Amino acid sequence: MTNATNATNATGPAGDQDRRCPVCQAAIIAAATGRPARYCGTPCRQAAHRARRRAQEAAGNxxxxxDRIRGDLARVAKLLSRLEESVQAGLIDGQADATGWEQGVDDLARHLAGVAAGLGSAAREHRRTVADYRTAIRIAGDALPAGTGQA
Ligand SMILES: [Zn+2]
Structure with a gap:
């Protein structure tokens, strides 16, 4: 329920001389009466509304x-420790011909590689989603609270 960044978006600073539409950057002509306009017109207000929705969606993504990155990392760590155990069980000093452990190591290594690749693609996905999020909040002209749900 608490939004740490709310302080920035309630009533904006009163620098009305140089107000610009956050969507198209056109100068906003100050109305003589009523609430000062945030956008230059209806199309930009609607675009900002859509952008706000995209930003919320991106924040959810x-x-x-x-969460997925954290989960994958935990799986990588677990697999790595199992892999270490398997290798150490197989590569015993003084028993250079001990065998039978290799298939298990191979399977674990493949599994680990798959999970690690998933972790990498999740990281790339994160970078793309942050870019989407930043674009959306710039268009919306809002400082949306990152990483929080809408109450
Ligand atoms: Zn505009």
Whole structure:
């Protein structure tokens, strides 16, 4: 329920001289009466509304991706420790001809490689989603709270 960044977006600074539409950057002509316009017109206000929705969607995707990265990392760590055990069980000093462990090591190594590749693609996905999120909030002209859901 608490939004740490709310301080920035309630009533903006009163620098009305140089107000620009956050969507198209056109100068906004100050109305004589009423609330000062944030956007130059209806199309840009609607574009900002859509961008706000995209930003919320991107924020949700970011949470999901970050969870996935954490999960993949935990699986990598677990697989790596199993792999270490298997290798150490097979490569025993003084028993250079001990065998039978190799297939298990091979399987674990493949599994580890697959999980690690997934972790890498999740990281790339995260970078793309952050870019989407930043683009959307720039268009919306808002400072949306990153990583929080809408109450
Ligand atoms: Zn505009």
């Amino acid at each position: 970011l949470r999901w991706t970050r």
